Amino acid sequence: MKEFLTPRQIVAELDKYIIGQEDAKKNVAIALRNRWRRMAAPSEIQQEIVPNNILMIGSTGVGKTEIARRLAGIADAPFTKVEASKFTEVGYVGRDVESMVRDLVEQSVNMVRSQKQQAVKEKAMEAVEEVILDALIPPMRGGSNFSSTTADEPKNDHELNERTRERFREKIRNGELEDRKIEITVTQNPASGIGVAAPGMDEASMIGLQDMLGSMMPKKTRKRKLTIAEARKVLLEEEAAKLIDMEEVKEEAIRRAENTGIIFIDEIDKIAVSSAKGGGPDVSREGVQRDLLPIVEGSSVATKHGTIKTDHILFVAAGAFHLSKPSDLIPELQGRFPIRVELVDLTEDDFYQILSEPKNALTKQYEALLKAESVELSFQDAALKRLAEIAFRVNSEIENIGARRLNTVVSKLLNDILFDVPDVIGANAKIVITAEMVDERLGDMVQDRDLSQYIL
Ligand SMILES: Nc1ncnc2c1ncn2[C@@H]1O[C@H](COP(=O)(O)OP(=O)(O)OP(=O)(O)O)[C@@H](O)[C@H]1O
């Protein structure tokens, strides 16, 4: 198994994007590392070690989804993120909860396939070169086969053909013919375009049927005229596919998804039935929770790539729990998420850091946007402090939408500038945002509650 990040390294990686929320980062890092630890454990105990699923709780806009997104990049494992509110109970129209496991397997198959493709890439490239060459200068079939001993003069057509081919092979390799059009035969995926839908049929059987019909249809081939550059891409895919054993890929993918897969269930609070609401339990939401149970607890799910056991998949759930509480989830489900981490509300100082520090910080995004117009945008430290202060104040006075408030505040601040570039503010201009500018543009709005309610 290749190098796997240690818990501290995982946190360091998350730190590049997420400010604060140490507790959440730490627990997520432990859970991730535990996956690796389990795989290294003796096989008798391996089966017994169950993942400690995590429930992240925190108000809106404090980084729950952001952590999930960044985790996906770090995990180097099949990862899928779903929104609990999208699911409907089995038997009703809509996505059933098992589809999240199917998504995970799909993800895993893609991952394994592209790794295998990488491994056979060189071989596939050679094959592709041959196909392209054949399309350019078709080889001569039959004919006399004796070769000449004197290299200069071709003895016959056959040899002339060979020489021409070698010359073009050079040119192809040097990229001299990238724009030249050639005609190649490509196979079309027969499964695409067949839609199957029947009332009362769930998604799994629908996909199954689709696949079955697809494989029954003869594979269609089609001639296409493409430039060599384009043809190379198309052909590489085909040639690589020929070199890969798909059955092996599927097996490996299922194994990986079973042992290292992570499913992130966002907005889980949306399926909790609020006790405060009254009017009896919401049957359909509770139904979704009940459907979730066996998956989280461990069961077998049929996918088009094979059957997968969900026992060791790690589940991370997150929700704001504004209108409901974790205790509004059915008790069985609560028990399946033993690790609770609370994400704290962000402070003014957090806002200040979020504005400038993360790799994808808002200020960096706008700087990059204006750079495209050759305008240099920069923010003075005092301006960032003022922005953070304003965002924090609007949050506490009107509605707390967390770090998302920074988006509205900054976009309001820069609106005029974004409009004036490049017509009024030309290329090579330097714009420095100062605290005074922030006050000037946003000050009134913050003072006036009614105004800020609509604008910020
Ligand atoms: N701790 C943080 N560090 C850096 N950026 C953050 C942080 N929290 C939130 N953000 C920014 O705010 C945006 C919204 O955060 P996110 O999507 O994670 O909210 P959430 O916690 O999932 O809220 P919701 O409950 O509404 O889904 C993110 O895109 C991110 O840019």
Ligand SMILES: [Mg+2]
């Ligand atoms: Mg979210």
